[in-house]
Amino acid sequence: MKPGGATEPPSGTANPDRAPDLPDLERIPIEEHIVEIVSDSGEGAQKAGQSFGTLSAKMGNGVWTVEIIPAEIQPPQRSRAGASGIRIRLGSGKVTNMGDTADLVVAFNEQVLYSRIEQGALRQGTLVLLENKWATSNMPEIREAWVRARADFERAGLDVREVPMETECLKLTDNPFRGKNMWVLGLLCHLYQRDLEKAEDQIRTIFRRKGDQVIDLNLKLLRAGTTWARTHLGFYYDLPTRMSDQPLVVMNGNEAVGLGAMASGMEVCSMYPITPATSVSHYLSEVFRDAGGVVHQAEDEIAAIGFAIGCSYAGKTAFTVTSGPGLALKDEFIGLAVMAEVPLVVVVVQRGGPSTGLPTKVEQSDLLSALYAQPGDPPKIILAPATIEECFHFMITARQLAELTRGPVIVLTDANLATGVQPYPRPQFKREWLAPPIDQSPWKPGVPAYDWDPETGFSQRPIPGQKDGMYVLTGLAHDEGSHVAYDPETHERGCNRRSRKVAAFQSTLKSPKVHGEGAGDLLLVGWGSTMGAIEEAVDKARKRGARVSSLHLRILSPFEPGLREIFGGFKKVMTIELNYSDSLADPYITPGNRRYAQLAWLLRAKTLVDVDCFSVVHGHPLQPAMILEVIEGELARLHGQPGRRLETAAPLATGKDPSCLA
């Protein structure tokens, strides 16, 4: 069976531990699959899914997992809004995004399935393994709801099979609410022929703090789930696995940010809780103290960044992490870090806005805010990791750049990276990643605190403790010696030197690489977490003969050089983004007054190329099918055919009613 399919073929060797033949069962060969486990919150669907994902990565599959988060902490049971769970996309090759619609769903009740239908997560033919204890509930309204739902699902074309999860778990435990998830893991282990020993190890790891009794029970549940599936389901999937040549680690983007901070030798994470950024500090709080660091939970976001700036001013490396509303509060201090040239890393895990917006959902709406929201002219560096691996490495780069350029570096990630879990090559630690110990040697007398290199604007900074380096940092306009000065020349010079640092940094960058051919009909430009979905769509379109390529930007301020030249190779350039833009079909909107998506806005200004955009604020990660539709519509129109222009802000899957699952 050849690897690849929709996903990229990996390097490595085919896994010799192939599944044994099960002659009595139907073997269904697959190259990739999307699995969801959905339940009421508290039933452990996420734990089961995460284990399944890790296990699959360990066996050599490409994996991307993403959590399905209910809007409330304790939603009522069996409510549509309460759906909590996880999606795991598996492939024989690398998997870079959550994909489109699910192939298999395990649901702990029928109501939570509705919300997946409403979100367009399922398609006709999706196989649903549904807990059937509700059919015989002693409450008539539950039985009625069950019957209605079964009919709805039938009409929607779902392939529903009832599974007696509760009955089976009751054979082993009196509290199936807690144990069902591991039984389901066992079921999935059969279906995808996972290595049971590895699954058992996984259980021993997750429950290591719970004691032997708990571990034993969960192992029994796992085996029971496997046995039941093998004797009752009549089939299994054959998904090739390939062991990677290199060691891998698997984690989510927020863990990668925290680990990257540790690897960069940062000492302080100063934060105020906000979704979806907080889990960076949850992770760090477990391990940072042993690694020489400390997490400071401040009284608010302003104090959090002020504290980090204080640390940094005193020579200790610090970062602060937040999301949109917190970024708004931090802006005055970010401006101070620009003005007074304090190295600082600010991580912004973007969510939907404006205001409190969509706290748990993804958006890429804070680019312009990061770039411009501070008063005056605030030149700075902005980085945007596109993968979980980059979340790790960009933290190290960000710290180094902050120190090199003596100013703030903003790292924009998002809710999709924050909660997505993906394996990547294990980083090989290098001593130079760590921040050097602080310089306490005497400062050279006579050298001012801002001894700006007239060409690059760079300067070294004195650190408290350095003899003869005393200066008073100020956010007021100041000269080289940090003396407050309001005269026109001094202020012009200060602004110029700070801006020059960004230009000097830009002069060291290379042009970004185009994915696909360097010339063609259409170039899609993206940034951040959407890379996997965009490239998957581009690859699919290219296989069908389309002349489309994509470009993914990781440095958003300053831009990498050569963009205008790259754009020149294409008939049309458009950005693909998760933020708001006006649709030309809307009342009043013309090409002249249209509000473009944020990257498009910047690219138009910087390159003077008529960059178009497709952007949505539907709150979930971009999916390849939607992008493919954009590509096909645009190409048709470029070739003079009546291509549908996929309108921005109009979600593709509008299936509010389950019967319109098409």
Next chain:
Amino acid sequence: MFGLMPNCRLDLKKPYYCMADYQGAEARWCPGCGDHAVLATVQRLCRDKQLPPEKTVFVSGIGCSSRFPHYMRTYGFHGLHGRALPVAAGIRMRRPDLHVFVVMGDGDCCSIGTAHWVHTIRYNMKMVVMLFDNEIYGLTKGQTSPTSRAGTRSSTHPSGSVLPGLNPLPITLGVTNVSFVAQTVDWNPAHMMATLDAAYEHPGFAFIRIIQRCPHFAKGLHEELLANPDRTLYLDHKQGITLPDEVARMYKNRARHDPSDLIAALTHAMRTDVIPIGLFFQDRSRTRYDVYGAANINTPPERKEAMLNRELDRFAV
């Protein structure tokens, strides 16, 4: 820098810092502004304690009083309006070797920076914190401050402010984990010096409210206090701030106040008939966040590497 020590001994090996070593730019406050007196006293404190200027940091917000760091020749951080305390806390967290001083105006501390005021008291990190309370916004030209007393005619309340002035002392004393609260006046250098000395020696967050004259925007505000010594209540205790007899004699109106008694401190702090000066409260044993914060500052790179690898093992597939 080298020279006579206060006891007239001469030590040629050790640098000796004199007043000039702490003097920065020429102070630009108005003539008669109380800030001048505080500056001189603080410089004396630094000299008396022989604080190495490079190991000393003055952190301020924005306001007339927040210009203070510029007039010192130490490290300084003249940051944002209301935000001196988070910055000072950040500096302190990982640098126990530095001497940290904070200067804030009443707008700075008691209005825009209120959240940080309350929470940094609770953090109880070692630093000397001075609230320059002139009951007015000086830098922005005379608007009502939260500490302005009712009826204050200001640029925002030309016919008199409406609300009673906020008394910062009981608020400070009321915060959980408070460890040092004192009050002094800009016109009594001996008392101010003794107060600063006690604050400097305090192992924690030492908060001093300095009643400060603003001859420009709050002209004559304290005239009565200055004219009538009985309007000042001198808090007297051997555990408190003690003055040489010849100075203490000035104050007829005295109260014995044990600074370990928080309830009595609150009672004194809430008095309006008199202005108590001295030490309201001190507890040297309160939890210190900076001790927690600096516990692992000397983690060697080998350990950081080992931890990182342990974590990568944990995430390994």
